[in-house]
Amino acid sequence: MKISYECGPCFLRQAKEALDLSTDDEELKMEVIEDIFQFLSNNFQLGTNSNSTGSAMHKLIKQKTGCRDPYHKEKIKGNEIALKYLPDVKKILEEDDSLENHVKIAIIGNILDFGAFTLDDDVESVIKSSLKKDLTVKDIDEFENSLNSHDKVLYLVDNTGEIVFDKLLLTKIKEYGLDITIAVKSEPILNDACMPDALDAGLDEFGDLVEIGCGTVGYVDSEISDEFREIFNNHKFIISKGMGNYEGLTEIDLSNKDIYFLLCAKCNTISRDIGVNLHDMLLFKK
Known part of the structure; x- marks a missing residue:
């Protein structure tokens, strides 16, 4: 973008x-x-x-x-916020175990983004109110068709903190019998999840963890490693979390991909590009 x-x-x-x-x-x-x-x-x-x-x-x-990871403490804070609300979201899933609800909660996790919010924003209040909202765009039927028609999926995670909620959606995806590959950043950038963060959150329980080969804001095609490019090219079905990955992936040809974007529209530029309102929560096929 x-x-x-x-x-x-x-x-x-x-x-x-x-x-x-x-x-x-x-x-x-x-x-x-x-x-x-x-x-x-x-x-x-x-x-x-x-x-x-x-x-x-x-x-x-x-x-x-000389500071390699400026947002180190903010990553910890993001995890703490996610873990605090984990019982609430699990309770929602106990009442409604639908695929749509799992998707919604994974997108709510995307709100934990200190690249879009300031350090003084009341992120917890935003999460609490978002739990009561419905998805503005929800290509849920197409998404389930893809889960049923593919045998593997590449899951591009976004933020530390958010990955706590991603685990709930990954649990649901496992029910469809897909092999899951989970991609993280190779170097710290903002509060994006790197390999140690993913391991600490237990994402390795759900699939193979791989690094994209760089530490960029979102996906930057020119910066990824040859190893990850091969992984990316070998996956037709891709789940992309967050605005940064959306911004980067929309710069390349995705015509041969079954790709779904899960995000909260947290800035006006993204909202206008997609054609939605600020703070809308979205699951859509590109």
Whole structure:
């Protein structure tokens, strides 16, 4: 997906947040933010890829500050929030064990995104209210047909915290007898799940864990490893979690894929691109 004018202030908000999480050195922050202004001045323009731009900006911050994982504590916080609400969502599934409800709860987990929310946002209240909402777009029949017609699926996870809720959907997918491959980031970026996070959450109980070969914002086709490209190409059925993966995957040819996007539309640029309202929860086939 290409950037819009609204991505500009969002990049700067993320830059400030990542800097505050990376260092207490005010002079260093000033130096890095000047570099970011220069970077955006040279690269922020119509037609620029949003994921590549965000990835390069966060890479610059990590290199300049020496902090490899600025969102480490926020990942822990995301897990804590997810675990706090896990009994509530399990109770919902006890009352309604439908595939749609499992999908809905996995999408609610996507709200745990500190790349889209600020550190001061009341994420817990958003989750609580979302539990009462229905999906705005729900290609649930097509999704179930794909579960019944394929023997394997590639599941692209998104955020730490969110993966706690992903386990519930993965449990449901296992009932359809599919072999599951679960893809995580190879390097920390925002609060995206990496291999240690996935192992800590127990995702290896549901399928083979693989790394995409890079630490980018969402999916960036030019950055993935040859090993992961082979895995990606060998899967016709793909489940993609989150806005970042949507932004990146819509940049490539998916005509030979059965691909479903599960996400909460957390910014105006994404909402307009898909044609939905802000904060809508979506399951749709591309």
